[in-house]
Amino acid sequence: MPDQAPRGETPTRSPRASLRTSVVWEVLKEAIDRRAEATGSPVLDILDTGGGSGSFAVPLGRLGHRVTVVDPSPNALFALERRAAEAGVADRVRGVQGDVHGLFEVVEPGKYDAVLCHGVLEYVDDPAEGVRNAVDALRPGGALSLLAAGLGGAVVARALAGHFAEAHRALGDPAGRWGEGDPVPRRFTAEQLTELARSAGAEPGAVHGVRVFADLVPGALVDTQPGALDSLLALEAAAAELPAFHSVATQLHVLARKPG
Incomplete structure (x- = not known):
């Protein structure tokens, strides 16, 4: 999701990036819009743990939000800095070296309206601790976005x-x-990911299957057949919300809320 369209529109992405991120982006953007409406502020403070080069952070910055990316890789943070500058959001997107286990060594708890934890829980030593830290970083009523391998x-x-x-x-x-x-x-299974959020003190909401079909469809078909990409994206969006397809999704996305 390298480029972000004006507010309310779908970001411009490469075909492959669209298949990977479209469902998550739409769910996340709706949650952030709801949070902005609830707080009465059009500018939110967002934390992206393991956010790498900013595939979500930069588009969120282009929506006007302040985004802090915490990532252990200096190379990823360098790419984030360059990407944010090219997108004109260097004043709204900043990177900090660290990880979700040592989160409060680099950021303050209870300061964020939304926390993203995407592609992190698969690799950390203690996923439960990682989710607890993500929830503790939220303000009351804030949104938690978990994305992990299914x-x-x-x-x-x-x-x-x-x-x-x-x-x-x-x-x-x-x-x-x-x-x-x-x-x-x-x-993870959907049940395991939901329980991680619940045990950390968040209220799990929507669960979506991500890349239900995209990783199974031959790339040549998507790239060469007219209209195939749009049809596949529509199919992914329709299947994402159906529990029957969560069990075969490449990734699982859980949206949760911190009470308050």
């Missing part, structure tokens, strides 16, 4: 690739891993 999507992908033993292993593995060569340390 177990079912990995099982389906391995099976369709003919790696049946690996699919079986992932299905029964406590961390959802298909083998020693699996690059993802941990995967």
Whole structure:
């Protein structure tokens, strides 16, 4: 999601980026708009943990919000700085080196209207602590956006690739891993991700499946068939909210709220 259109419009993205982020972006933007309306302020303070080079932070900055990105990678933060400058939001988007476990060494608790925790929980030593810190960073009534790898999507992908033993292993593995060569340390079910939010003191709301079909459809079909991308995006959006498809999504998105 490298570029952001004017407020109320869908950001301009490459086809592949659209398939990866469109569902999450629409859900997140609606939540942030609701928060802005509830607070009476058009400018919110947003924290993006593990936000990397700013695929969400920069578009949020272009909507006028103040965004702090916490990421352990100096290279990612350098790319974020360059990206924010090119987008004209360097005054609204800043990067800080750190991680979700040591979050309050670099930011203050209770200061943010929304916290993004995308692609983080798969890799941290203690996902429960990471979510607790994300919730503690929120102001009362603030929004929490969790995005993590889904177990079912990995099982389906391995099976369709003919790696049946690996699919079986992932299905029964406590961390959802298909083998020693699996690059993802941990995967989640929708129930597990929702419980992490609830146990951290947040009120879970909408759950969406992300990339239900996108990773299974041949890229050549999407790139060459007229209208295929738009049709696939529409299908992804329709399936994302249906619980029946959460179990086969590549990623799972949980939107939660801190009481107050």
